[in-house]
Amino acid sequence: MSAQSPACQLLERQQDDYTALMVVAPPVDAWLIAQSAGVISGDLGVLSEWQAVGKQVYSPFALPENAVTHGEIVLFWPKAHQLGIWWLEWLCSVLPTGTAIEIIGEHSGGVKRVPNVLAERGMMCDKRDNARRCSLFATRTIALENTLEDAWQRFDALGLTLVSHPGVFGHGKVDEGTLLLLDSLEKELPKAPQRILDMGCGDGIISAWLAKRGHAVTAVDVSAFAVEAAHRTLEANQVNGHALQSDVYSALESETYDFIISNPPFHQERDVSYGPSQRLIRQAPKHLANRGRLIIVANVFLPYPDLLTEAFGSFETLADNRRFRVYRSQRS
Known part of the structure; x- marks a missing residue:
């Protein structure tokens, strides 16, 4: 502590x-x-x-x-x-x-x-x-x-209606990393419905985007504000999805997914904290089905390649715009 x-x-x-x-x-x-x-x-x-x-x-x-x-x-x-x-x-x-x-x-x-x-x-x-x-x-x-209720802000982006709150990451806007991640997912995800975990869901933009394409989405976040925002975003877009509060995988027991998708946080208030992201990567293989994939987006300076190699044996870079990179690792 x-x-x-x-x-x-x-x-x-x-x-x-x-x-x-x-x-x-x-x-x-x-x-x-x-x-x-x-x-x-x-x-x-x-x-x-x-x-x-x-x-x-x-x-x-x-x-x-x-x-x-x-x-x-x-x-x-x-x-x-x-x-x-x-x-x-x-x-x-x-x-x-x-x-x-x-x-x-x-x-x-x-x-x-x-x-x-x-x-x-x-x-x-x-x-x-x-x-x-x-x-x-x-x-x-x-x-x-x-x-x-006035604190809950509604805005439109990427053909979706998003509901956000001051207590949620990226309140009132779509951040650059998420946009790069979604562009990569458009090319990477199969058309057939997949079981997908949106880890650190924020206002639910990734979950709603995935659900609109027919995937079965579970959205989790450590923040009750984010979980409530994700509920409201899914509802506003009339799509199905399950949102719950979880400290990384703590509430998920032995559930497994075809994909784990994340734009993981590395700040707690003003402090840099890699703890949640490290747990996200290191424990991901236990929560992925056979051949399941982890896809994350991160600032280029963050030390995630080593963690991905340690957890999965290898990784690929799907996108790099010099500020953010999208990484993919697959469970063997």
């Missing part, structure tokens, strides 16, 4: 009684896990860390009524500003009016904008502390007009 984050160092020095602390959208931090009563997060990896030591865990899309109405509530302001606003408005929608909450974050992540966000909504703001290039603000929930 990583060293204590700067935001948690700032929180620790408050010397508050955290026995009933509920943290919202936090980083994985050993001190925070030990101190807090529970966590609310859209990230399955985060939930698993708290659950492993018997703490309360909740998803914003499956919160029991009155689950969090007491104790200290701290929102960790995310890098994506609009996602921070969504979390703030979500807390106002699920907590009683006047509930005390605190907002903490790193200056490089945009937490300095929080006073303006609160002022725009008529919410009080008290700056409690400032250190470690982080700030801590206190406020109270108010009754707001419910605009949570």
Whole structure:
């Protein structure tokens, strides 16, 4: 587990009684896990860390009524500003009016904008502390007009209607790597329906594109926001597909597929993390049928060729536009 984050160092020095602390959208931090009563997060990896030591865990899309109405509530302001606003408005929608909450974050992540966000909504703001290039603000929930659905953005691309959210990779656009991957898939995939796993599905663009061509698609992502976006995208395009939350293959048991397709992430907030991508590649042979193929797209500087060779014995480069490459490996 990583060293204590700067935001948690700032929180620790408050010397508050955290026995009933509920943290919202936090980083994985050993001190925070030990101190807090529970966590609310859209990230399955985060939930698993708290659950492993018997703490309360909740998803914003499956919160029991009155689950969090007491104790200290701290929102960790995310890098994506609009996602921070969504979390703030979500807390106002699920907590009683006047509930005390605190907002903490790193200056490089945009937490300095929080006073303006609160002022725009008529919410009080008290700056409690400032250190470690982080700030801590206190406020109270108010009754707001419910605009949570407004965060779900619909846009058209590649003949599809996509539904996205600020908490999802590539929110509101189709990234260059995905376009290169889909162009390769157009040439690579058989016309006959295939069983395909879309790993790290994001807003579901790859899943919807595949389902529209008749393939049987399972879409997975560690993010509850992405899974919900993929559900909505599949529904908006009137195509079939199964979307579920999974930390890489954790929810898939022994299921196998003809193809595993992915534009794997390598960032967690502002940190570079190859862990999920390494597991995606190394464990892929166990989840591929005989002669099944893994096809991924990645920035050219990422160290995936060695991983593919280690897992499969070889790989081919299907496309290279000098910024991204599409790789293919096949299970023997």
